[in-house]
Amino acid sequence: MAIGKSVNRIDAIAKVTGRAEYTEDLYKPGMLVARYFRSSIAHGRVKNIDVEKAKVLEGVEAVFTFKDVPENKFATAGHPFSIDPDHQDVADRLLLTRDIRFMGDEIAIVVAQDEIIASKALQLIEISYDEYTPLILPEDILKKDARQIHKGSSNIVGEHQYSTRDLQVISGDVDDALEKADYVVEGNFETVMVQHCHLENHIAYAYMDDLDRIVIVSSTQIPHIVRRIVSEALNMPLSRVRVIKPFIGGGFGNKQDVVLEPMVAFLTLKLDGRAVQINLSREECMTGTRNRHPFHINVKTGVMKDGTMVARKMDAISITGGYASHGHAIAAAGGSKQSSLYPRMATKFHARTLYANIPVAGAMRAYGSPQVIYALECATEDAARKINMDSVEFRLKNIARQDDINLLSGKKILSCGLADCLLKGKAFMDWDKKKKEYEKCKSGPIRKGLGVACLSYTSGTYPVCVEIAGARISLNQDGTVHVMVGATEIGQGSDTIVAQMAAETLGLAYEHVRVVQTQDTDVSPFDTGAYASRQAYVVSNAVFRAAADLKKKILDHAGLMTGKKARDLNIINGKIVDTHTNAFLMDMKTLAIDSFYHKERGCQLTADVSHKTTTNAPVFGCTFVDITVDIPLCKIKINKIINVHDSGIILNPVQAGGQVHGGVFMGIGAALSEELMINPATGYIYNNNLLDYKFPTFMDLPQIHHDFVETFEPTSGYGNKSLGEPPVISPPPAIRNALLDATGVSINSLPISPHKLFTAFKKNGLMVSKGDADV
Amino acid sequence: MTTFREITFSINGRPRTLYIDMRKSLLEVLRQDLGLTGAKQGCGVGECGACSVLVDEVLVDSCIYLAIWADNKNIRTIEGEAKNGKLSRVQQAYVDEGAVQCGFCTPGFIMATTSFTQKCTGEKITEDEIRKSHAGNLCRCTGYQNILKAVEKSIHPDKE
Ligand code: FES
Ligand code: FES
Numbered sequence: 001m002a003i004g005k006s007v008n009r010i011d012a013i014a015k016v017t018g019r020a021e022y023t024e025d026l027y028k029p030g031m032l033v034a035r036y037f038r039s040s041i042a043h044g045r046v047k048n049i050d051v052e053k054a055k056v057l058e059g060v061e062a063v064f065t066f067k068d069v070p071e072n073k074f075a076t077a078g079h080p081f082s083i084d085p086d087h088q089d090v091a092d093r094l095l096l097t098r099d100i101r102f103m104g105d106e107i108a109i110v111v112a113q114d115e116i117i118a119s120k121a122l123q124l125i126e127i128s129y130d131e132y133t134p135l136i137l138p139e140d141i142l143k144k145d146a147r148q149i150h151k152g153s154s155n156i157v158g159e160h161q162y163s164t165r166d167l168q169v170i171s172g173d174v175d176d177a178l179e180k181a182d183y184v185v186e187g188n189f190e191t192v193m194v195q196h197c198h199l200e201n202h203i204a205y206a207y208m209d210d211l212d213r214i215v216i217v218s219s220t221q222i223p224h225i226v227r228r229i230v231s232e233a234l235n236m237p238l239s240r241v242r243v244i245k246p247f248i249g250g251g252f253g254n255k256q257d258v259v260l261e262p263m264v265a266f267l268t269l270k271l272d273g274r275a276v277q278i279n280l281s282r283e284e285c286m287t288g289t290r291n292r293h294p295f296h297i298n299v300k301t302g303v304m305k306d307g308t309m310v311a312r313k314m315d316a317i318s319i320t321g322g323y324a325s326h327g328h329a330i331a332a333a334g335g336s337k338q339s340s341l342y343p344r345m346a347t348k349f350h351a352r353t354l355y356a357n358i359p360v361a362g363a364m365r366a367y368g369s370p371q372v373i374y375a376l377e378c379a380t381e382d383a384a385r386k387i388n389m390d391s392v393e394f395r396l397k398n399i400a401r402q403d404d405i406n407l408l409s410g411k412k413i414l415s416c417g418l419a420d421c422l423l424k425g426k427a428f429m430d431w432d433k434k435k436k437e438y439e440k441c442k443s444g445p446i447r448k449g450l451g452v453a454c455l456s457y458t459s460g461t462y463p464v465c466v467e468i469a470g471a472r473i474s475l476n477q478d479g480t481v482h483v484m485v486g487a488t489e490i491g492q493g494s495d496t497i498v499a500q501m502a503a504e505t506l507g508l509a510y511e512h513v514r515v516v517q518t519q520d521t522d523v524s525p526f527d528t529g530a531y532a533s534r535q536a537y538v539v540s541n542a543v544f545r546a547a548a549d550l551k552k553k554i555l556d557h558a559g560l561m562t563g564k565k566a567r568d569l570n571i572i573n574g575k576i577v578d579t580h581t582n583a584f585l586m587d588m589k590t591l592a593i594d595s596f597y598h599k600e601r602g603c604q605l606t607a608d609v610s611h612k613t614t615t616n617a618p619v620f621g622c623t624f625v626d627i628t629v630d631i632p633l634c635k636i637k638i639n640k641i642i643n644v645h646d647s648g649i650i651l652n653p654v655q656a657g658g659q660v661h662g663g664v665f666m667g668i669g670a671a672l673s674e675e676l677m678i679n680p681a682t683g684y685i686y687n688n689n690l691l692d693y694k695f696p697t698f699m700d701l702p703q704i705h706h707d708f709v710e711t712f713e714p715t716s717g718y719g720n721k722s723l724g725e726p727p728v729i730s731p732p733p734a735i736r737n738a739l740l741d742a743t744g745v746s747i748n749s750l751p752i753s754p755h756k757l758f759t760a761f762k763k764n765g766l767m768v769s770k771g772d773a774d775v
Numbered sequence: 776m777t778t779f780r781e782i783t784f785s786i787n788g789r790p791r792t793l794y795i796d797m798r799k800s801l802l803e804v805l806r807q808d809l810g811l812t813g814a815k816q817g818c819g820v821g822e823c824g825a826c827s828v829l830v831d832e833v834l835v836d837s838c839i840y841l842a843i844w845a846d847n848k849n850i851r852t853i854e855g856e857a858k859n860g861k862l863s864r865v866q867q868a869y870v871d872e873g874a875v876q877c878g879f880c881t882p883g884f885i886m887a888t889t890s891f892t893q894k895c896t897g898e899k900i901t902e903d904e905i906r907k908s909h910a911g912n913l914c915r916c917t918g919y920q921n922i923l924k925a926v927e928k929s930i931h932p933d934k935e
Contacts, residue, residue, distance in 0.1 A: 008870050015878030016866040016885060018813020018853035025812035116798070197915050199817040199825055199879040249815065249879025250915055282818040491877025491916050654873040658921055662876065665918030690822035690913060697913065698906045704920045 002503035002510045003718050006654035010496045010515055011247070011489070020247045023203045023219045024279060031205060031275040032061055034267055035118040037108035037125050038288065039100040042134040042357040042683025043149070046098045046107060046127060053124040054110060059117035062271060063125075065108040069095035069266065074233040077326045078222040078256035078363065080465045080528045087464075090157060090324035092150050095233065095266055100129070101149055101322030102359050103683045104287045111267060111276060134357040134683040138296060138317050141354050149322065149355040157320055158328025161350035162335070164407060172346035177311035181302030184311075185382045189299065189375035190749035193319075193676040194292045194669075196364055197695055200249020201285040206264035208273030209242075214265045217244045221255040221490050222529030223519045233262035234269070241265065245519040248490045252666075253363035254290050255490070256531040257325055286688035290362030291676055293318045293330050293353075295371035299379040302346075307389045307397045309345050309380070312338060316351040316372065318361075325362035328353040329464075334368025338376055339408035340618040341456035343400050347407065357683045359676070363531060365666060366725040369457055370732065377453035377733035378748060381740065390435075391452050391737065392426050399454060399620075402711075406618060409463070415721070417646030417709035418454060418620035424707050425452070425624040425644045434626065442742065447629045448639075449742025452622060453733035459617045459713075459722035460534035467534065467613040469542040470525025473502060473550045475605040477596055479574065479588030480512040481550070485543065486527025487535045488519055492724045493655040494535045498543055500651055501718060505547035506554075507571030508588070525610060533619075533722030536651065540717030542611040549607035557595050557602055558585065615715035619722050621645035623664070623734035629742045631766050634757040636672060636739060642705035643727050649719035650708050656723055660706035663727025669695045671732035675751050782846040786811070787855025795842050802826045802837035804845075805852060813853035813882045817913070824912030827883035828852045834890040836911070853882035856889065865889050865929045874925035876916035884912050884922060892929045900930055 014020040051063040075089035082088050096106050108125060112118035135141045141155050149155055165173045178184050204218035220226050223243040231238040248255065260278045267276040280288065295318050302311030318331040331351035338347055384394035400406075402416040426432075434450055441448035460467045472484040483502050489495040495515040503510045516524075527539070551571060558576045559566035562585055569585070570577055576585045595602035626640040643660050650656045673694035677686040687693045706727075712719040732750055740746050745764050747756055761767040783792045786809065795804050802819075805811040805828070814837055817825035821839040828837045829851035830844075856863040862870065865888045875881050891908045905926045906919075914922065 006873070009873070009875060011878070012870040012875050013862070015875045015881050016853075016862060016869050017857050018811075018882045020878055021812070022815070022879065024816070025806075027807070027812075199823060199877070199913065199915055200815070201817070248877060249817075250877040252915070282820075282822070491879075493876070654921075658873050658876055658917055661918035661920035662916045663918075665920075666915075689820070690818050695913070695915065697910045698919045698922075699910045701906075701919060703902075703923075704918045 002500040003651055004649065006652055007496065007500060007510050009493060009655065010499050011517060022200055022247045022249055023217055026217060026246060028205065028207065028275040031277050032111050032113060032271065033115050033118055034109050034111045034276050034278045035122055036106045036284070036288070037110065037122050039103060039105040039107055041100060041129055041131055042103040044100045044129040044131040046100070047130050048128045049108065050126040051108060054121040057117065057121050057124060059113040060110060060121045061113065062111045063108060063121065064096065066094065066096040066098040070235065072233065072235055074229060074262070076229065076258045078225045078258065078529065078531060080225065081228060082465065090327050092324050095263055102357055103685060104359065105322060109263065111271065136356055136358055136678065136680050136683060138354060141356055149357065153355060155355045157324045157353040157355060159352045160328065160332055161348065162408060163348035164346045167407060174311050174313045174346045174348040177346035178300060178302040178313065181310050182305045183303050183386050185301045185303060185379065185386050187299050187379050187382055187748055189297045189378055191295045191371045191374060192750055193294045193358065193361065193678065194674045195286050195676055195693060196252040196254040197690065197693065198250030198252055198254060201280045201282055202255065202259050202289050203277070203279045204260040204264045205275055205277035206268040207275035208268055213240050213242060214268060215242045215244065216261050216265055217246065218261050219248050219255060220245055220261070221251045221488055221531060223488065223521050224486060224526055225528055226258050226261045227521045229258040230262050230265045234265055243521045245488055247517065251490045251530065252365045253367065253531065256363045256529065257290050259289050282690060283688045286676065286693065287359045287685050290325055291359050292364040293320055293361040293368065293371065297372065297375040299375050301379050301383045303383040303387060305387055307387060307394050309342060309383060309398045311346045312342065314338065314349045318351060318353045319356045319358065320353050321356055321358045321360040323360045325360050330368035334372035336408050337369050337373055337456045340406045340413065341376070341400060341454060342398055343404045343407050358678050359685065365728045366457065367532065370670065370729050373455055373729050374733045374750065377730065378736055381737040392422055392431060395452065395454055396422055400456065413618055414715065415617065415648060415711035415713045416620055417711040418622070420709040421620060421622050421644040421646055424709060425622050425642055428642050428705065428707065429624045429626060429640065445631045447631065447742040449627055449629070449738045451625045451734040451736070451738025451741055453730040453737060454622045455620065455726055455729040457533065457619050457722060457726040457729065459537035459619060460613065461532045462614060462616045467538045468610065469527045469539045470610040471539065471542040471546040472525050472606065472608040473546045475550065475554065475592050475595065477592050479592045480514060481506065481508065483513060483515045484524055485515070485539055486519060486525045487539045488530040489517060490530045492530065492659060493652070494530065494539070496655060497536055497651045498539060501540055501543045502547045504718070505544055506551050508574050512574060525608070533724040533726065536720050537617065537716050537722055538613045540720060541613050542609050544717030545611055546607040546609040549609060550605060553605045553607065554591065557605060558591055560601050561591065561594055617648065617713045617715055617721045619645065619647050619726055621726055621730065623730035625731070625734045625738050627735065627738045627742060629739060631761055634754040634761065636735065636752065638668065638702045641702060641731065642707065643730065644707045644709065645723065645726060646709045646711050647723040648713040648716065648721035649710055651718060651720050656708070657706050659723050660727040661704045663725070664704045664731050665696060665701060666728045667731030668701065670750055671735040671752060673751055673753060780843060782843055784845045784847065785849045787851060797843050799842045800838050801828070801840045801842045801845050804842040805837060811852050811854050815879050815882060817879065824887065825880055825883045827886040827912065829886055829890055832890065832893065834887055853885060856885065863889065865892060868925040868928040872921045872925040872928060874917060874921040880912060880914040884909065884914065887912050888926050888929055891926065895930065
C-alpha cells in the first residue's frame with residue numbers, strides 16, 4: 001500500500017546528484033543563441049529602428065525586427081482550447097512589436113554564435129520612439145480620453161459579475177441584505193505586483209529534425225498547450241510541432257504561459273532548422289515574462305449582532321499589464337472563492353481587468369485567490385471586531401460546512417473539514433490562553449498579537465475549462481511497470497504521487513513503478529499540464545482507471561497461465577495469489593515473461609486511459625499566526641505560524657508538508673516584503689533582480705508548521721483534493737489581522753513593509769514625531 | 776589580445792589541464808567545457824547560490840568566480856559527492872527529509888551544507904547558525920523548512 005506513505009520522491013536521487021537534466025543542461029553543439037532587444041520606455045511607438053550595424057557584426061547570424069514577423073496575433077495563456085468562442089483567450093500578441101506597452105517590450109531579436117556577441121550586437125541597434133504618457137494607475141487608465149493601449153479595447157480586458165440574486169441558489173439581493181444588516185463594514189484593499197522567482201529562468205530552444213518538423217525543448221508546465229499555441233502563432237499544422245519538457249526548476253504559474261516557444265520556433269524556421277536557444281537573464285525574466293496581477297478591491301460586509309454575516313459585496317479592479325495573458329480569468333477565478341468559503345450569505349462580486357503600461361501579469365500560484373481572499377479575510381476580521389466577537393468563533397459561525405451548496409456552482413460541497421482545521425489551528429496556538437496573555441501587550445514599543453485567516457480553493461478548472469488527463473501503464477519484462485502521464489512534474493511531486501497511485505491500485509511495490517519524467521508531445525498522453533492544483537485530482541481519475549484496467553489484464557493472463565478464473569486471483573505485494581486459498585501462484589516477472597514471449601498467448605500488457613473529470617472539489621484551510629511588533633523599528637516578527645489544510649486524503653505526508661511550507665513562505669514574502677517596484681510616472685522597474693526583490697532568505701523565516709484534516713473526497717480516485725497552490729493564500733491576511741490585533745492599526749495594502757508600518761504608525765500616533773529625529 | 780590560457784586544477788579529485796577563455800566564469804567552464812552541469816545558473820551575478828561549488832573547501836558562487844582563479848586549486852562539485860553508488864551523508868539527508876522539490880537549488884544547497892558540516896562536525900549548532908550559514912542560497916519551493924531538517928540531520932546523523 002503506497003497511498004498515505006511518505007515515500008521518497010521518485011526523482012530525489014537524480015536531483016541530489018546533479019544528474020537531473022534541465023533544459024539548459026541539454027546543450028546542442030553549434031546551437032545559436034538569441035537575445036531580445038527590449039524597449040527602454042513603457043508606452044510609445046517605434047519611430048525608427050536601424051539594425052544594420054548589428055547585422056554585420058562578426059558572429060551575428062541574423063537580426064529580426066517587428067517588420068519581419070507574421071502579422072498574426074495570438075493568445076499566450078496556458079488554457080485548454082475552448083470550443084466556445086466567448087471563452088477563448090484574448091489574442092493580442094505579436095512575436096515582436098512596434099507598439100510598446102511596457103518597459104521591456106520585445107521589439108527586435110538578435111541571433112548570434114554566443115551570448116557575448118549577441119549582447120554586443122544589441123548595443124549596436126539604433127532606435128527612436130514616439131513617447132506617450134504611461135498609463136499605470138486605474139484612474140488614468142479608465143479616463144474617457146485615455147489612449148487605448150490596445151486599439152479597440154478601451155483598456156478593459158474583461159468585466160463580469162455574479163450575484164446571489166441572479167444565480168437564485170439562495171434567495172436574497174445583496175443590497176437588501178446590506179440594508180437589513182445590523183452593521184455594514186467597508187474596506188478598500190490593495191495588492192501589488194509580485195513575481196514567481198522560480199530559480200530556473202525561462203529557457204527554450206528549437207531545431208528542425210527534417211524539413212518540416214520543429215522540435216522545441218522548453219521549461220514549460222504545459223507542453224501540449226505550447227504545441228497548440230506555437231502552431232497558432234506560426235500558422236502551421238499542430239502535428240508539425242513537437243514539444244519536449246525535461247526537468248523544470250520551478251514554475252509557479254509563470255510557465256503556464258507560452259513565452260519563448262513561438263519565438264524559438266520562428267527562429268529555427270528562419271535559420272534553416274538550426275538550433276536556436278533563448279535563455280532569459282534573471283532581470284529579463286522578472287519583467288519580460290509574467291507576474292501576479294495587482295488588485296484594488298472594495299468589500300462591504302453586512303453583519304448581525306449575533307455574528308452572522310448576511311451580505312458581501314465586492315468590487316475589484318485587476319491589472320493585467322501590457323498584454324492580456326490570462327487576463328480576466330484571474331479575477332473571475334479569485335472572485336469565485338467567496339461562494340465556497342462563505343456560501344450562506346447574499347453575495348455580489350463585480351470585477352474589471354485593465355490593461356496598463358506595466359509588465360504583463362499572468363498565472364501565479366493560486367490564480368487570483370491570494371488577492372481576493374486577502375481582501376475577504378481582512379474584511380471578515382473587521383466584521384468580527386465590529387461586533388466584538390472572537391475571530392475564530394466568528395469564522396466558525398460563517399464558514400462553509402459539508403453539504404452546503406456552493407452558491408456559484410450550485411453544487412453540494414461533498415467534503416469540508418474547515419471547521420476542524422480552525423479548531424486544530426486554535427489548539428496548536430493555544431489561542432484562548434495567548435489572547436489573554438497578550439492583552440497586556442497592547443501598549444508600549446513592543447506589542448503582540450494573534451491573527452487568523454481562512455481559504456478556499458478548487459481542484460481544477462472545471463466547468464470553466466475542460467479537465468482531461470491521460471495515463472498509460474505498461475508491464476515490463478521484469479515485472480515492473482512504466483507509467484506515462486501527460487501531467488507535468490514541475491517540482492511539486494506529481495510523478496511521485498502518480499507512482500504511489502499506480503502502485504496502490506496494481507498491488508505493486510512503489511519501487512517497482514517507474515514514471516517517465518519527460519513529457520514529449522509525440523509520445524506522452526494528452527493532458528493540459530500543471531496548473532490549478534489540478535494534477536493530483538484530475539490525474540488520479542486517469543491513473544486509477546488505467547491501473548485498474550492493467551490489473552484486470554494481468555489477472556486475465558494469470559488465468560490463462562493457471563487455468564483458474566481471473567476473478568479468483570489478485571495481486572498482493574507484486575505477487576499473483578489465489579484469493580480462495582491465499583496460495584502464492586507466481587511472481588510478476590514470471591507472468592510478464594510469459595505475456596511477452598509465450599508463442600501463442602498474451603501480448604505486451606498495457607492500459608491506456610484518457611479521462612475527463614466533470615467535478616471540481618473545493619479545498620479549505622487556514623493560517624494562524626502569532627507576531628511581535630517592534631514599533632520603533634517598524635518590524636514584524638513572526639513567533640509562530642501554522643497552516644492547517646483540508647485537502648482530502650493526504651497521499652504523501654512529507655511531500656504534502658513541503659507544498660505547505662513553500663506556500664506559506666511565499667505568502668509570508670507577499671505579506672511582508674515582496675513587491676516589484678514600478679515608478680508610477682514612468683513605468684520603470686526598480687528591482688528586477690534577486691538582490692533588490694526581497695523574497696525571504698533562510699534567515700528571514702520562522703519555523704513553518706503545518707497540519708491536515710483528512711476528509712475523503714468521493715469524486716477523486718484516492719479521496720484526495722488539491723494542495724499545491726492553496727497554502728500561499730491565507731498567510732497575508734492572517735498577518736495583517738495579527739498586526740491589527742497587536743496595534744489596533746489596519747494596514748489594508750500589501751506588502752506590510754517597514755516603510756508602510758512607519759507611515760501608518762505615525763499617522764495613528766503610535767510613533768511620536770520628533771522632527772528629523774525619527775528619520 | 777590572447778583570451779585563452781592554460782590552467783590546471785583538480786576536479787572532484789582528478790587532475791585536469793584545460794585551455795580556457797579567460798573571460799569565462801568557473802561556472803561556464805564547468806558546464807560548457809567539462810560537461811558538469813550539476814551546478815546551476817539562477818542569476819549569474821552572485822545572488823542565488825545555485826552555482827555553489829567548493830574551491831579549496833571554501834564555498835563560492837562559481838558564476839562570479841573567474842575560471843583562471845581556479846588554477847592550481849581543488850574544485851569540488853555536486854557530481855563528485857556520491858561515491859561508489861552511495862550518496863554522501865548530506866545528499867542522503869536531503870532525500871530523506873523531503874528537502875528537494877524542483878531541485879534547481881539543490882546542488883548548490885548541498886555544497887553549502889557540505890561545507891558547513893565539514894566545519895562544524897560534532898559541535899553544538901543552533902538553528903540560527905544553520906540559517907545564517909545558508910543565507911546565500913535561495914530556494915523558492917521549500918520555505919527552507921525541510922532543508923533545515925536535512926542540515927540538522929547532516930550534522931547529527933544519528934539523531935532522529
Ligand atoms: S547563479 Fe551564481 S549566484 Fe546565482
Ligand atoms: S527546490 Fe526549487 S528552488 Fe529549491
